[in-house]
Each structure stands twice: as structure tokens, then as C-alpha cells.
Amino acid sequence: xxxxxYIGPMDRLxxxxxxxxxxxxxxxxxxxxxxxxxxxxxVDCPSLNAGASCAQATPKSTISNHLNVxxxxxxxxxxxxxxxxxxxxxxxxFDARFPGLLASVLANKG
Numbered sequence: 001x002x003x004x005x006y007i008g009p010m011d012r013l014x015x016x017x018x019x020x021x022x023x024x025x026x027x028x029x030x031x032x033x034x035x036x037x038x039x040x041x042x043v044d045c046p047s048l049n050a051g052a053s054c055a056q057a058t059p060k061s062t063i064s065n066h067l068n069v070x071x072x073x074x075x076x077x078x079x080x081x082x083x084x085x086x087x088x089x090x091x092x093x094f095d096a097r098f099p100g101l102l103a104s105v106l107a108n109k110g
Contacts, residue, residue: 029073042089
């Protein structure tokens with residue numbers, strides 16, 4: 001058996017328990033227009049890969065950073081499927097933690 005030491009494990013995706021997410025973290029995640037656009041896209045399409053989550057001209061590293069912030073705030077769940085990461089909105093869970101917040105922010109999205 002060959003040991004490929006240069007191939008490390010993929011980074012683990014951390015999905016916080018929403019009871020541990022503060023209102024400040026949730027508001028911070030929702031305050032950025034790019035992240036708000038990602039949330040709006042996920043409302044329209046229940047699961048998207050990272051490339052489909054943002055506008056075409058957005059660099060992959062920027063999309064990855066925004067998805068990390070959304071994941072840390074409990075808004076997005078990411079699952080690895082083959083070589084892709086599929087993102088879905090944790091709308092029901094998030095709404096249970098912060099009732100009406102997501103709907104209110106999306107309704108007032110400029």
C-alpha cells in the first residue's frame with residue numbers, strides 16, 4: 001500500500017448547534033450583501049454547490065469565505081457529495097432559534 005503523505009484529510013465542515021449561535025453572529029452573517037444574495041438563492045433553490053451560490057464573477061475563495069460565515073452562523077448546512085459541496089439553507093432550524101428574523105431580512109432585501 002502506498003502512503004501519499006501529501007494528501008491530507010479534507011477539512012471538516014463544522015455546523016454549530018443553533019442554541020450556541022448568538023444573535024450578533026446571525027446579524028453579522030446577514031449584514032453582507034453577498035451573503036444575503038447567497039441566502040436568497042438558497043431560498044429559491046433548496047440546494048446549490050458553491051459555484052451556483054454567487055454571481056459568476058465572484059472568486060472561489062470569496063464564496064468559500066462567505067459560506068464559512070453563513071455556516072458558522074447556523075444559516076447554511078454543507079454536505080460533501082463526491083467532489084462537490086452542496087449547500088442548503090437551515091431555514092426551519094434557524095427560524096426556531098430566531099423567529100421571523102430570516103423572513104424579515106429577506107423581505108427588506110433592497
